[in-house]
Amino acid sequence: MIQVTIWNEFRHEKTNPVVQEVYPQGLHGQLASFIGEQFSVKTATLDEPEHGLTEDVLSETDVLIWWGHKAHDEVSDEIVARVHQRVLEGMGLIVLHSGHFSKIFKKLMGTSCDLKWREDGQHCRIWNVNPSHPIVEGVGEYIELEQEEMYGEHFDIPAPDELIFVSWFPGGEVFRSGCTYRRGNGKIFYFQPGHETYPSYYDKKVQRVIENGIRWCAPTENNYPTYGHYEAREGANNE
Template sequence: MTIRTIVWGENIHEQTNEVVRSIYPDGMHTVIAAALNTDPAITASTATLQEDEHGLPSARLAETDVLLWWGHKDHGAVSDEVVERVAKRVWEGMGLIVLHSGHFSKIFKRLMGTPCALKWREAGERERLWAVNPVHPIAAGLPEHFVLENEEMYGEAFSVPEPLETVFISWFAGGEVFRSGMTWRRGAGNIFYFRPGHETYPTYHDATVQQVLRNAVKWADNPLAPYLAVHDAPNVPVESALEPIVERGPRLHEAGEAGYR
Protein backbone atom coordinates (compact mmCIF):
# COMPACT_ATOMS: atom_id res chain seq x y z
CA MET A 1 0.00 0.00 0.00
CA THR A 2 1.06 3.57 -0.57
CA ILE A 3 1.46 6.00 2.32
CA ARG A 4 -1.92 7.70 2.65
CA THR A 5 -1.15 11.37 3.22
CA ILE A 6 -3.18 14.52 3.77
CA VAL A 7 -1.74 18.01 3.23
CA TRP A 8 -3.71 20.41 5.43
CA GLY A 9 -3.63 24.08 4.46
CA GLU A 10 -5.13 27.09 6.17
CA ASN A 11 -5.87 28.50 2.69
CA ILE A 12 -6.42 32.11 3.71
CA HIS A 13 -3.58 34.16 2.25
CA GLU A 14 -3.92 32.38 -1.09
CA GLN A 15 -7.41 33.89 -1.26
CA THR A 16 -6.69 37.37 0.15
CA ASN A 17 -3.13 38.32 -0.82
CA GLU A 18 -2.21 38.96 -4.47
CA VAL A 19 1.47 38.07 -3.98
CA VAL A 20 0.63 34.73 -2.41
CA ARG A 21 -2.05 34.02 -5.02
CA SER A 22 0.43 34.68 -7.82
CA ILE A 23 2.84 32.09 -6.40
CA TYR A 24 0.24 29.53 -5.32
CA PRO A 25 -2.91 30.18 -7.38
CA ASP A 26 -4.45 26.88 -6.29
CA GLY A 27 -3.08 27.01 -2.76
CA MET A 28 0.15 25.93 -1.11
CA HIS A 29 -1.47 22.67 -0.09
CA THR A 30 -2.02 21.68 -3.72
CA VAL A 31 1.61 22.37 -4.66
CA ILE A 32 2.85 20.29 -1.72
CA ALA A 33 0.45 17.44 -2.49
CA ALA A 34 1.50 17.43 -6.15
CA ALA A 35 5.17 17.22 -5.13
CA LEU A 36 4.43 14.30 -2.82
CA ASN A 37 2.46 12.50 -5.51
CA THR A 38 5.52 12.36 -7.78
CA ASP A 39 6.71 9.55 -5.49
CA PRO A 40 4.85 6.29 -6.26
CA ALA A 41 5.11 5.31 -2.59
CA ILE A 42 2.88 8.24 -1.54
CA THR A 43 -0.77 9.05 -2.22
CA ALA A 44 -1.47 12.63 -1.13
CA SER A 45 -4.74 14.53 -0.95
CA THR A 46 -5.61 17.89 0.59
CA ALA A 47 -7.82 19.42 3.28
CA THR A 48 -8.39 23.03 4.27
CA LEU A 49 -9.63 25.11 7.16
CA GLN A 50 -12.78 26.11 5.27
CA GLU A 51 -14.11 22.57 4.79
CA ASP A 52 -16.57 20.89 7.15
CA GLU A 53 -14.57 19.64 10.16
CA HIS A 54 -11.61 21.32 8.43
CA GLY A 55 -11.55 18.36 6.04
CA LEU A 56 -10.49 16.03 8.86
CA PRO A 57 -13.48 13.95 9.98
CA SER A 58 -12.73 10.95 12.16
CA ALA A 59 -13.29 8.43 9.37
CA ARG A 60 -10.79 10.16 7.10
CA LEU A 61 -8.16 10.49 9.81
CA ALA A 62 -8.57 6.79 10.63
CA GLU A 63 -7.39 6.04 7.08
CA THR A 64 -4.50 8.54 7.14
CA ASP A 65 -0.88 7.49 7.65
CA VAL A 66 0.75 10.93 7.62
CA LEU A 67 -0.68 14.45 8.01
CA LEU A 68 1.18 17.62 6.93
CA TRP A 69 0.05 20.88 8.59
CA TRP A 70 0.50 24.45 7.34
CA GLY A 71 -1.21 27.33 9.17
CA HIS A 72 -0.44 30.98 9.90
CA LYS A 73 -3.08 33.71 9.99
CA ASP A 74 -5.87 32.07 11.99
CA HIS A 75 -4.66 29.21 14.19
CA GLY A 76 -7.47 30.05 16.59
CA ALA A 77 -10.13 29.18 14.01
CA VAL A 78 -9.17 25.52 14.16
CA SER A 79 -11.74 23.60 16.20
CA ASP A 80 -10.49 22.23 19.51
CA GLU A 81 -12.45 19.07 18.76
CA VAL A 82 -10.48 18.55 15.55
CA VAL A 83 -7.21 19.28 17.36
CA GLU A 84 -7.96 16.56 19.93
CA ARG A 85 -8.98 14.21 17.12
CA VAL A 86 -5.65 14.73 15.37
CA ALA A 87 -3.68 14.38 18.61
CA LYS A 88 -5.45 11.08 19.31
CA ARG A 89 -4.43 9.73 15.92
CA VAL A 90 -0.82 10.84 16.42
CA TRP A 91 -0.69 9.01 19.76
CA GLU A 92 -2.04 5.94 17.94
CA GLY A 93 0.68 6.11 15.28
CA MET A 94 -0.24 8.63 12.57
CA GLY A 95 2.76 10.67 11.47
CA LEU A 96 2.61 14.49 11.68
CA ILE A 97 4.75 16.97 9.73
CA VAL A 98 4.39 20.58 10.87
CA LEU A 99 5.50 23.25 8.42
CA HIS A 100 6.85 26.77 8.95
CA SER A 101 4.36 28.96 10.87
CA GLY A 102 2.55 25.83 11.97
CA HIS A 103 4.86 26.06 14.99
CA PHE A 104 2.09 28.18 16.58
CA SER A 105 -0.71 25.83 15.54
CA LYS A 106 -2.92 24.38 18.21
CA ILE A 107 -1.95 20.83 17.32
CA PHE A 108 1.81 21.44 17.52
CA LYS A 109 1.54 23.25 20.86
CA ARG A 110 -0.79 20.52 22.12
CA LEU A 111 1.74 17.81 21.34
CA MET A 112 4.82 19.76 22.41
CA GLY A 113 3.35 21.11 25.64
CA THR A 114 5.42 24.31 25.34
CA PRO A 115 4.91 27.85 23.92
CA CYS A 116 6.74 27.01 20.64
CA ALA A 117 7.83 30.67 20.37
CA LEU A 118 10.76 32.07 18.38
CA LYS A 119 12.31 35.23 16.90
CA TRP A 120 11.32 36.23 13.38
CA ARG A 121 11.88 38.86 10.68
CA GLU A 122 10.19 39.15 7.29
CA ALA A 123 12.91 40.57 5.04
CA GLY A 124 13.38 38.04 2.23
CA GLU A 125 16.75 36.93 3.55
CA ARG A 126 18.95 34.20 2.17
CA GLU A 127 18.61 30.99 4.19
CA ARG A 128 21.25 28.28 4.09
CA LEU A 129 20.07 24.97 5.51
CA TRP A 130 22.72 22.54 6.72
CA ALA A 131 22.00 18.82 6.95
CA VAL A 132 23.68 18.33 10.33
CA ASN A 133 22.46 14.73 10.48
CA PRO A 134 23.30 13.66 6.92
CA VAL A 135 22.62 9.95 7.52
CA HIS A 136 19.07 10.59 8.72
CA PRO A 137 16.36 9.27 6.34
CA ILE A 138 14.86 12.76 6.02
CA ALA A 139 18.20 13.99 4.63
CA ALA A 140 18.54 11.12 2.13
CA GLY A 141 19.82 12.24 -1.26
CA LEU A 142 20.40 15.84 -0.17
CA PRO A 143 23.61 17.88 -0.41
CA GLU A 144 25.35 18.89 2.81
CA HIS A 145 23.63 22.27 2.54
CA PHE A 146 21.20 24.08 0.25
CA VAL A 147 20.12 27.70 -0.16
CA LEU A 148 16.73 29.40 -0.32
CA GLU A 149 17.37 32.85 -1.75
CA ASN A 150 14.36 34.48 -0.08
CA GLU A 151 12.80 33.37 3.20
CA GLU A 152 11.39 34.68 6.43
CA MET A 153 13.91 34.51 9.27
CA TYR A 154 13.21 32.35 12.30
CA GLY A 155 15.77 32.64 15.09
CA GLU A 156 16.62 30.90 18.32
CA ALA A 157 15.68 30.42 21.02
CA PHE A 158 12.85 28.13 19.87
CA SER A 159 10.83 27.11 22.91
CA VAL A 160 10.13 23.48 22.05
CA PRO A 161 11.09 20.34 23.98
CA GLU A 162 14.52 18.88 23.33
CA PRO A 163 14.07 16.88 20.11
CA LEU A 164 14.89 13.25 19.52
CA GLU A 165 16.98 14.34 16.52
CA THR A 166 18.04 17.55 14.84
CA VAL A 167 18.26 17.06 11.08
CA PHE A 168 18.71 20.63 9.76
CA ILE A 169 20.08 23.89 11.10
CA SER A 170 19.57 27.17 9.22
CA TRP A 171 21.75 30.24 8.93
CA PHE A 172 20.22 33.52 7.76
CA ALA A 173 21.84 36.51 6.06
CA GLY A 174 21.10 38.64 9.11
CA GLY A 175 23.20 36.33 11.27
CA GLU A 176 20.61 34.29 13.16
CA VAL A 177 20.56 30.50 13.29
CA PHE A 178 17.64 28.13 13.83
CA ARG A 179 17.02 24.42 14.32
CA SER A 180 15.02 24.04 11.13
CA GLY A 181 14.36 20.31 11.13
CA MET A 182 13.63 18.39 14.33
CA THR A 183 11.89 15.14 15.25
CA TRP A 184 9.89 13.92 18.23
CA ARG A 185 7.75 10.93 19.09
CA ARG A 186 4.44 11.21 20.91
CA GLY A 187 2.86 7.88 21.76
CA ALA A 188 3.35 5.80 18.61
CA GLY A 189 3.40 8.83 16.32
CA ASN A 190 6.45 10.34 14.62
CA ILE A 191 6.56 14.15 14.39
CA PHE A 192 8.80 16.29 12.18
CA TYR A 193 8.96 20.10 12.20
CA PHE A 194 10.40 21.71 9.04
CA ARG A 195 10.93 25.48 9.13
CA PRO A 196 10.93 26.83 5.50
CA GLY A 197 7.69 27.82 3.84
CA HIS A 198 6.75 31.51 4.16
CA GLU A 199 3.85 32.09 1.81
CA THR A 200 5.18 35.17 -0.02
CA TYR A 201 8.14 33.18 -1.38
CA PRO A 202 8.09 30.18 -3.76
CA THR A 203 9.64 27.83 -1.21
CA TYR A 204 7.38 24.86 -1.91
CA HIS A 205 8.27 25.00 -5.60
CA ASP A 206 11.91 24.32 -4.67
CA ALA A 207 13.03 20.84 -5.71
CA THR A 208 15.17 20.25 -2.61
CA VAL A 209 12.39 21.32 -0.25
CA GLN A 210 10.06 18.96 -2.07
CA GLN A 211 12.57 16.12 -1.62
CA VAL A 212 12.76 16.84 2.10
CA LEU A 213 8.97 16.57 2.35
CA ARG A 214 8.86 13.28 0.45
CA ASN A 215 11.61 11.90 2.67
CA ALA A 216 9.78 13.15 5.76
CA VAL A 217 6.52 11.43 4.80
CA LYS A 218 8.34 8.11 4.40
CA TRP A 219 10.13 8.60 7.73
CA ALA A 220 6.95 9.61 9.60
CA ASP A 221 4.91 6.67 8.34
CA ASN A 222 4.35 3.95 10.94
CA PRO A 223 3.45 0.73 9.07
CA LEU A 224 2.14 -1.00 12.19
CA ALA A 225 -1.54 -1.22 13.06
CA PRO A 226 -2.85 1.72 15.13
CA TYR A 227 -1.78 1.43 18.76
CA LEU A 228 -5.23 1.86 20.28
CA ALA A 229 -4.10 0.63 23.70
CA VAL A 230 -2.21 3.91 24.14
CA HIS A 231 -5.43 5.33 25.59
CA ASP A 232 -6.07 2.48 28.05
CA ALA A 233 -5.47 2.73 31.80
CA PRO A 234 -6.71 -0.66 33.06
CA ASN A 235 -7.33 -1.39 36.72
CA VAL A 236 -5.51 -4.75 37.04
CA PRO A 237 -7.21 -7.10 39.57
CA VAL A 238 -5.14 -8.63 42.33
CA GLU A 239 -5.90 -12.12 41.01
CA SER A 240 -4.51 -11.13 37.58
CA ALA A 241 -1.10 -10.04 38.89
CA LEU A 242 1.80 -11.75 37.12
CA GLU A 243 3.12 -12.97 40.46
CA PRO A 244 0.90 -14.09 43.38
CA ILE A 245 0.23 -11.24 45.80
CA VAL A 246 -2.02 -10.66 48.78
CA GLU A 247 -4.05 -7.47 48.97
CA ARG A 248 -2.93 -5.33 51.90
CA GLY A 249 -4.46 -2.14 53.22
CA PRO A 250 -7.42 -0.01 52.16
CA ARG A 251 -8.09 1.08 48.60
CA LEU A 252 -9.96 3.91 46.93
CA HIS A 253 -11.41 2.02 43.95
CA GLU A 254 -13.62 -1.05 43.77
CA ALA A 255 -12.32 -4.02 41.82
CA GLY A 256 -12.61 -3.34 38.11
CA GLU A 257 -13.60 0.30 38.60
CA ALA A 258 -12.20 2.78 36.10
CA GLY A 259 -9.74 5.36 37.30
CA TYR A 260 -10.33 9.10 37.37
CA ARG A 261 -9.47 11.16 34.27
Protein backbone atom coordinates in the same frame (compact mmCIF):
# COMPACT_ATOMS: atom_id res chain seq x y z
CA MET B 1 0.85 3.09 -0.52
CA ILE B 2 1.26 5.68 2.24
CA GLN B 3 -1.90 7.79 2.62
CA VAL B 4 -1.10 11.50 3.04
CA THR B 5 -3.51 14.29 3.96
CA ILE B 6 -2.28 17.85 3.36
CA TRP B 7 -3.99 20.41 5.60
CA ASN B 8 -3.71 24.07 4.66
CA GLU B 9 -5.33 27.07 6.29
CA PHE B 10 -5.94 28.44 2.74
CA ARG B 11 -6.58 32.04 3.69
CA HIS B 12 -3.64 34.05 2.29
CA GLU B 13 -4.21 32.61 -1.19
CA LYS B 14 -7.73 34.08 -1.24
CA THR B 15 -6.77 37.64 -0.33
CA ASN B 16 -3.09 38.31 -1.07
CA PRO B 17 -2.20 38.74 -4.78
CA VAL B 18 1.48 37.96 -4.13
CA VAL B 19 0.57 34.60 -2.59
CA GLN B 20 -1.89 33.96 -5.41
CA GLU B 21 0.90 34.50 -7.92
CA VAL B 22 3.40 32.25 -6.13
CA TYR B 23 0.88 29.51 -5.25
CA PRO B 24 -2.05 29.81 -7.70
CA GLN B 25 -3.43 26.41 -6.63
CA GLY B 26 -2.85 27.14 -2.95
CA LEU B 27 0.06 25.95 -0.88
CA HIS B 28 -1.74 22.63 -0.46
CA GLY B 29 -2.06 22.36 -4.24
CA GLN B 30 1.67 22.83 -4.76
CA LEU B 31 2.51 20.36 -2.01
CA ALA B 32 0.10 17.83 -3.51
CA SER B 33 1.62 18.28 -6.98
CA PHE B 34 4.89 16.61 -6.02
CA ILE B 35 3.80 14.51 -3.03
CA GLY B 36 1.14 12.90 -5.22
CA GLU B 37 3.83 11.53 -7.54
CA GLN B 38 4.89 9.02 -4.87
CA PHE B 39 2.07 8.83 -2.35
CA SER B 40 -1.73 8.73 -2.20
CA VAL B 41 -2.80 12.32 -1.44
CA LYS B 42 -5.92 14.19 -0.34
CA THR B 43 -6.19 17.79 0.83
CA ALA B 44 -8.21 19.54 3.52
CA THR B 45 -8.65 23.21 4.42
CA LEU B 46 -9.83 25.30 7.34
CA ASP B 47 -13.19 26.40 5.93
CA GLU B 48 -14.43 22.90 5.07
CA PRO B 49 -16.85 21.21 7.50
CA GLU B 50 -14.80 19.89 10.44
CA HIS B 51 -11.83 21.61 8.72
CA GLY B 52 -11.80 18.67 6.33
CA LEU B 53 -10.46 16.46 9.13
CA THR B 54 -13.39 14.16 9.79
CA GLU B 55 -13.07 10.94 11.72
CA ASP B 56 -13.14 9.03 8.44
CA VAL B 57 -10.43 11.17 6.83
CA LEU B 58 -8.10 10.87 9.80
CA SER B 59 -8.69 7.14 10.18
CA GLU B 60 -7.47 6.72 6.60
CA THR B 61 -4.47 9.06 7.01
CA ASP B 62 -0.98 7.68 7.60
CA VAL B 63 0.75 11.07 7.59
CA LEU B 64 -0.86 14.48 8.09
CA ILE B 65 0.96 17.58 6.79
CA TRP B 66 0.01 20.87 8.49
CA TRP B 67 0.43 24.45 7.22
CA GLY B 68 -1.18 27.36 9.04
CA HIS B 69 -0.38 30.99 9.79
CA LYS B 70 -2.94 33.70 10.54
CA ALA B 71 -5.96 31.67 11.63
CA HIS B 72 -4.56 29.26 14.22
CA ASP B 73 -7.21 30.33 16.73
CA GLU B 74 -10.01 29.41 14.32
CA VAL B 75 -9.11 25.74 14.45
CA SER B 76 -11.65 23.93 16.62
CA ASP B 77 -10.35 22.48 19.88
CA GLU B 78 -12.43 19.39 19.12
CA ILE B 79 -10.55 18.82 15.86
CA VAL B 80 -7.21 19.47 17.60
CA ALA B 81 -8.07 16.80 20.17
CA ARG B 82 -9.04 14.43 17.35
CA VAL B 83 -5.72 14.95 15.54
CA HIS B 84 -3.80 14.67 18.81
CA GLN B 85 -5.35 11.29 19.56
CA ARG B 86 -4.55 10.01 16.07
CA VAL B 87 -0.90 11.02 16.53
CA LEU B 88 -0.76 9.12 19.82
CA GLU B 89 -2.24 6.12 18.03
CA GLY B 90 0.47 6.22 15.36
CA MET B 91 -0.40 8.73 12.64
CA GLY B 92 2.64 10.71 11.50
CA LEU B 93 2.57 14.53 11.57
CA ILE B 94 4.70 16.94 9.53
CA VAL B 95 4.41 20.56 10.67
CA LEU B 96 5.62 23.14 8.16
CA HIS B 97 6.84 26.70 8.65
CA SER B 98 4.41 28.84 10.68
CA GLY B 99 2.55 25.70 11.73
CA HIS B 100 4.93 25.87 14.70
CA PHE B 101 2.31 28.13 16.29
CA SER B 102 -0.63 25.86 15.54
CA LYS B 103 -2.75 24.53 18.36
CA ILE B 104 -1.84 20.93 17.52
CA PHE B 105 1.92 21.52 17.55
CA LYS B 106 1.77 23.48 20.82
CA LYS B 107 -0.38 20.78 22.39
CA LEU B 108 2.09 18.08 21.38
CA MET B 109 5.12 20.11 22.50
CA GLY B 110 3.66 21.50 25.73
CA THR B 111 5.49 24.84 25.27
CA SER B 112 4.76 28.23 23.68
CA CYS B 113 6.67 27.31 20.46
CA ASP B 114 7.50 31.02 20.09
CA LEU B 115 10.53 32.37 18.21
CA LYS B 116 12.09 35.44 16.58
CA TRP B 117 11.07 36.28 12.99
CA ARG B 118 11.70 38.81 10.25
CA GLU B 119 10.30 38.96 6.72
CA ASP B 120 13.00 40.74 4.70
CA GLY B 121 13.32 38.64 1.54
CA GLN B 122 16.90 37.57 2.16
CA HIS B 123 18.41 34.16 1.57
CA CYS B 124 18.67 31.21 3.94
CA ARG B 125 21.15 28.36 4.27
CA ILE B 126 19.73 25.20 5.86
CA TRP B 127 22.56 23.03 7.14
CA ASN B 128 22.21 19.25 7.37
CA VAL B 129 23.52 18.39 10.85
CA ASN B 130 22.41 14.74 10.89
CA PRO B 131 23.80 13.32 7.62
CA SER B 132 22.98 9.66 8.33
CA HIS B 133 19.29 10.32 9.02
CA PRO B 134 16.78 9.04 6.42
CA ILE B 135 15.07 12.45 6.25
CA VAL B 136 18.17 13.97 4.61
CA GLU B 137 18.78 11.22 2.06
CA GLY B 138 19.73 12.79 -1.27
CA VAL B 139 19.84 16.33 0.12
CA GLY B 140 23.57 16.96 0.55
CA GLU B 141 25.29 19.18 3.08
CA TYR B 142 22.88 22.10 2.92
CA ILE B 143 19.88 23.66 1.18
CA GLU B 144 20.26 27.17 -0.21
CA LEU B 145 17.08 29.22 -0.64
CA GLU B 146 17.18 32.61 -2.34
CA GLN B 147 14.37 33.92 -0.15
CA GLU B 148 12.93 32.70 3.12
CA GLU B 149 11.47 34.31 6.22
CA MET B 150 13.97 34.57 9.04
CA TYR B 151 13.19 32.41 12.04
CA GLY B 152 15.64 32.77 14.92
CA GLU B 153 16.46 31.32 18.30
CA HIS B 154 15.39 30.98 20.92
CA PHE B 155 12.77 28.57 19.59
CA ASP B 156 10.66 27.60 22.61
CA ILE B 157 10.30 23.89 21.96
CA PRO B 158 11.39 20.86 23.98
CA ALA B 159 14.84 19.56 23.12
CA PRO B 160 14.27 17.56 19.90
CA ASP B 161 14.62 13.81 19.93
CA GLU B 162 16.74 14.36 16.81
CA LEU B 163 18.05 17.61 15.35
CA ILE B 164 18.09 17.35 11.55
CA PHE B 165 18.71 20.89 10.25
CA VAL B 166 20.08 24.18 11.56
CA SER B 167 19.47 27.30 9.45
CA TRP B 168 21.60 30.42 9.11
CA PHE B 169 20.32 33.86 8.04
CA PRO B 170 22.26 36.93 6.84
CA GLY B 171 21.28 38.92 9.93
CA GLY B 172 23.39 36.52 11.98
CA GLU B 173 20.54 34.41 13.36
CA VAL B 174 20.47 30.62 13.54
CA PHE B 175 17.47 28.36 13.96
CA ARG B 176 16.72 24.69 14.68
CA SER B 177 14.83 24.27 11.42
CA GLY B 178 14.38 20.49 11.30
CA CYS B 179 13.40 18.56 14.44
CA THR B 180 11.85 15.17 15.15
CA TYR B 181 9.79 13.97 18.09
CA ARG B 182 7.86 10.90 19.15
CA ARG B 183 4.58 11.18 21.01
CA GLY B 184 2.80 7.94 21.88
CA ASN B 185 3.05 5.72 18.80
CA GLY B 186 3.31 8.73 16.47
CA LYS B 187 6.30 10.44 14.89
CA ILE B 188 6.49 14.21 14.31
CA PHE B 189 8.76 16.20 12.00
CA TYR B 190 8.94 20.00 12.10
CA PHE B 191 10.49 21.64 9.00
CA GLN B 192 10.87 25.43 8.82
CA PRO B 193 10.87 26.54 5.13
CA GLY B 194 7.60 27.61 3.51
CA HIS B 195 6.70 31.29 3.88
CA GLU B 196 3.65 31.96 1.73
CA THR B 197 5.17 34.72 -0.44
CA TYR B 198 8.38 32.81 -1.30
CA PRO B 199 8.64 29.79 -3.66
CA SER B 200 10.27 27.41 -1.17
CA TYR B 201 7.96 24.50 -2.03
CA TYR B 202 9.21 24.53 -5.64
CA ASP B 203 12.77 23.82 -4.48
CA LYS B 204 13.73 20.23 -5.30
CA LYS B 205 15.71 19.71 -2.09
CA VAL B 206 12.88 21.03 0.06
CA GLN B 207 10.55 18.68 -1.79
CA ARG B 208 12.96 15.78 -1.19
CA VAL B 209 13.04 16.50 2.55
CA ILE B 210 9.24 16.50 2.77
CA GLU B 211 9.02 13.24 0.80
CA ASN B 212 11.66 11.65 3.03
CA GLY B 213 9.81 12.99 6.07
CA ILE B 214 6.62 11.29 4.95
CA ARG B 215 8.38 7.94 4.75
CA TRP B 216 9.98 8.45 8.15
CA CYS B 217 6.74 9.58 9.83
CA ALA B 218 4.58 6.81 8.37
CA PRO B 219 3.16 4.40 10.94
CA THR B 220 4.91 1.15 11.71
CA GLU B 221 3.18 -2.19 12.20
CA ASN B 222 3.55 -1.87 15.97
CA ASN B 223 0.29 -2.30 17.87
CA TYR B 224 -1.13 0.50 19.99
CA PRO B 225 -0.34 -0.38 23.63
CA THR B 226 -2.94 -1.51 26.15
CA TYR B 227 -3.60 1.00 28.96
CA GLY B 228 -5.73 1.01 32.10
CA HIS B 229 -6.65 -1.99 34.26
CA TYR B 230 -4.74 -5.10 33.20
CA GLU B 231 -5.21 -8.70 34.32
CA ALA B 232 -2.13 -10.50 35.68
CA ARG B 233 -0.31 -12.69 33.18
CA GLU B 234 1.51 -14.64 35.92
CA GLY B 235 0.69 -15.74 39.46
CA ALA B 236 -1.93 -17.60 41.48
CA ASN B 237 -4.91 -16.45 39.44
CA ASN B 238 -3.46 -18.06 36.32
CA GLU B 239 -2.24 -21.34 37.85
